[in-house]
Amino acid sequence: MVLGDAAVGKTSLINQYIEHSFQEDYKPTLGANIIRKDIYINKINVKVRLIMWDLAGQEKYNVIRSMYFQGCVGALLVYDITRRSTFETVNSKWLRDFEKYVKQEGTYVLIGNKTDLTEQRVVSTEEGNSFMREINASDFIETSAKYGENVEKAFENLVYNILKKLGEAT
Numbered sequence: 001m002v003l004g005d006a007a008v009g010k011t012s013l014i015n016q017y018i019e020h021s022f023q024e025d026y027k028p029t030l031g032a033n034i035i036r037k038d039i040y041i042n043k044i045n046v047k048v049r050l051i052m053w054d055l056a057g058q059e060k061y062n063v064i065r066s067m068y069f070q071g072c073v074g075a076l077l078v079y080d081i082t083r084r085s086t087f088e089t090v091n092s093k094w095l096r097d098f099e100k101y102v103k104q105e106g107t108y109v110l111i112g113n114k115t116d117l118t119e120q121r122v123v124s125t126e127e128g129n130s131f132m133r134e135i136n137a138s139d140f141i142e143t144s145a146k147y148g149e150n151v152e153k154a155f156e157n158l159v160y161n162i163l164k165k166l167g168e169a170t
């Protein structure tokens with residue numbers, strides 16, 4: 001799942017990542033866009049089918065959101081480096097939701113998006129790094145969904161860490 005406050009860039013990250021090779025199934029009544037992508041992870045020689053859930057952020061979808069968490073194994077926790085409030089809600093809201101609803105041990109990667117807006121940056125890379133350690137995220141990656149910078153790396157890092165954790169558990 002891709003989680004974070006409104007307008008941090010969740011939809012942009014997914015759109016940038018899937019480019020032309022996507023299939024989507026938009027269910028506006030359910031407040032979710034469901035996207036599928038087949039990828040190959042070189043490092044460990046496996047094919048993976050990703051099913052991504054891009055959820056609408058509105059409060060009215062809160063009940064439905066809790067149902068989507070069932071079966072979820074990992075998340076990108078996204079904030080906008082130009083808005084401190086979006087950095088704070090990663091811990092106060094999104095990570096809490098994730099831990100509350102995801103039954104098995106989940107994997108999450110912290111994402112600081114909009115690195116192209118250098119002038120407007122208010123959350124430093126160093127803060128992101130120490131926050132990653134504080135919340136026990138698998139990794140921290142700064143991205144620009146606008147220019148595609150580190151976007152593929154973000155998703156594939158999450159997949160790799162999910163598989164790694166699943167492998168350790170079995």
Ligand code: G3D
Nearest residue numbers: 005006007008009010011012113114115144145146
């Ligand atoms: P959301 O799905 O998390 O709600 P969106 O966020 O992907 O809809 O993005 C919200 C706004 O931020 C959009 O602007 C989008 O273009 C912009 N945005 C997303 N990622 C980046 C980025 O990396 N850099 C910059 N500069 N902007 C970004 P609009 O104006 O269309 O609302």
Ligand code: MG
Nearest residue numbers: 010011012054
């Ligand atoms: Mg969106």
